[in-house]
Amino acid sequence: MSDGFRFVMISAMYENGGNTTHRLLDGHPELFVYPYESQPGTRMVNDHLSSMFPVKYRWPRFDLSATTAQDYEAIIDEECKVRTKTPHVSKFRHQAIDLCDKERKACFVKFMEDKPRTRGNLVEAFYRATFEAWKDYNRSGRESVYVGYSPIIGVDGDKIVRDLEDGHVLHVVRNPWSCYAETKKRPVPLSLAHYLTGWTTCQYHALMFRDMYPDNVHILRYEDIITDPQGVLGGLCEKLGLESADSLTTPSWNGEELKEVYPWGTIRIPTSEVNLQTAQELDAAETAEVRTRATPYLDALNYRDFL
Numbered sequence: 277m278s279d280g281f282r283f284v285m286i287s288a289m290y291e292n293g294g295n296t297t298h299r300l301l302d303g304h305p306e307l308f309v310y311p312y313e314s315q316p317g318t319r320m321v322n323d324h325l326s327s328m329f330p331v332k333y334r335w336p337r338f339d340l341s342a343t344t345a346q347d348y349e350a351i352i353d354e355e356c357k358v359r360t361k362t363p364h365v366s367k368f369r370h371q372a373i374d375l376c377d378k379e380r381k382a383c384f385v386k387f388m389e390d391k392p393r394t395r396g397n398l399v400e401a402f403y404r405a406t407f408e409a410w411k412d413y414n415r416s417g418r419e420s421v422y423v424g425y426s427p428i429i430g431v432d433g434d435k436i437v438r439d440l441e442d443g444h445v446l447h448v449v450r451n452p453w454s455c456y457a458e459t460k461k462r463p464v465p466l467s468l469a470h471y472l473t474g475w476t477t478c479q480y481h482a483l484m485f486r487d488m489y490p491d492n493v494h495i496l497r498y499e500d501i502i503t504d505p506q507g508v509l510g511g512l513c514e515k516l517g518l519e520s521a522d523s524l525t526t527p528s529w530n531g532e533e534l535k536e537v538y539p540w541g542t543i544r545i546p547t548s549e550v551n552l553q554t555a556q557e558l559d560a561a562e563t564a565e566v567r568t569r570a571t572p573y574l575d576a577l578n579y580r581d582f583l
Contacts, residue, residue, distance in 0.1 A: 281400040282421040283440050284516070287430030287449040288448040289460035289478040290471075293498030295541025296527060297448050298425040300505050302525030303531050304513070305416035307423050308407045310539070310544055311373060311530065312355035314424035316399060317583035319350065328474060335432035335439075338398060347398050348381045348405075356406075363505065367539045371529060380409035396439035414531035421516065428478055430493075433485035437492045446512065447482040450498035450583045452570040453563060458542055459556075468562060472569035479573045497577065502546045555583050 286301075288294030295313075304307045317334035325334075332352040341349065359366040360377040383405035391397045403422045407413060429436075430447040437443055452475050459465050466474070486493040494515075500508045510520025527534045527546070536544040558566065565583065567574070572582045 280442075281396075281404075281440060282442045282516075283400070283403065284421060284423045284444045284446055285429055285436055285479070286423065286425035286442075286446045286448065287433070287482070288425075288427060288450075288498075289455065289475045290427055290466075291542055291547070292426055292450040292475075292478075293448045293454045293501065293541075293543060294425055296498070296537050296543050296546045297446070297496070297501060297502070297509070298423070298523055299529065299534060299537055299540055301423055301541075303526065304420045304518070304521045305523070306415075306518045306521075306556075307421050308403070308419045310367065310403070310406065311375075311410070312359065312424065313426055314403075315351075315353050315355060315426050316402065316424070316429075317352050317426070319352075325477075329428045329431065333426045335429060336395065336399070337392075338395060344385050344393065344398070345381065345399075347388075347393070348384045348402070349561045351402055373410070373530070374537065375406070377412045379441035381406045382385065383408045391553075394439070395440075396443075399439065401523045428474070430478060431481040432486070433481060433493050434488065437485075437489045439460060443492065444516065444537045445482075445485065445493045447486075447493065447495045448498055448501070449479060449482070449495060449577055450551075451555060451558050451579045452566050453558055453583050454551050456562070456566055457554045457557045461542065468565055469569070473564060476570060476573060479577065483573075483576060495535075495577075498546075499548065499551060499582075502551065503548055528553075552583075 284295050286298055315332040318336040320337040321331040321334045326532055332354055338347050359368050360375050363369050384401045387401040426571055430445055433445040434570050435461055436445055454559045456471050459471055482495050496508060506524045509524045513520055529539050537542045
């Protein structure tokens with residue numbers, strides 16, 4: 277188990293506000309916030325959930341016979357590796373970043389030279405190497421906690437807590453009507469049944485792991501975050517021994533204010549009004565079916581009377 281590495285992994289089902297939360301935490305002076313979805317999974321992830329969720333979003337598994345250089349390459353980290361290796365095809369190409377993937381790999385390998393090749397240490401090496409190699413990162417000099425975000429990774433919450441001595445999972449949930457209405461706008465949307473199966477599976481694991489690890493697994497509602505970001509996220513920060521910074525009110529990237537969260541996430545304008553309007557885009561049949569499929573979790577997450 278890795279010791280001395282303070283880490284928060286944000287989890288959220290697709291369109292649930294994970295990217296919005298990630299961007300709201302970005303400017304906090306005590307946080308090293310990963311630039312994109314960190315997607316730490318590897319191709320070796322293969323279990324009962326592999327057919328439901330892409331392995332890039334999962335907590336990694338590593339080949340016992342591999343080298344640390346191979347471990348680094350195994351981490352999928354699609355958004356960051358595409359941006360640094362082939363920036364012309366990245367959806368983030370408009371935003372400058374001085375981060376060389378080869379240098380990051382060298383930092384990763386060097387960090388692991390005198391350490392046991394455990395999963396916790398490999399994950400720590402990945403995040404530490406990123407910020408060591410990121411030359412134009414807007415530092416305050418007070419950063420002490422690393423923050424990543426990978427959709428649905430809360431289904432591996434038990435592994436995160438076991439691998440990292442001071443590891444935390446922040447699971448963000450949004451009402452299922454707005455979520456499904458949002459995902460319908462994608463070029464190749466999931467069906468209602470497919471989407472709600474994923475949504476309920478994520479909430480099942482989040483609620484279960486919060487009961488199992490109450491000091492390390494935290495659940496916040498997107499609706500509460502956008503209503504009072506400094507109060508809600510600041511409360512979590514204080515629980516972790518950090519300050520409630522003014523920056524929590526404004527989404528940003530590398531400390532630069534974002535007018536809209538897109539393309540970091542599909543949610544462009546994170547307000548309560550837009551959230552309700554999005555839910556109301558569904559027709560009556562869709563609204564009823566979402567309620568039926570999500571019913572076991574509506575009371576647990578206080579969404580029974582949302583719509």
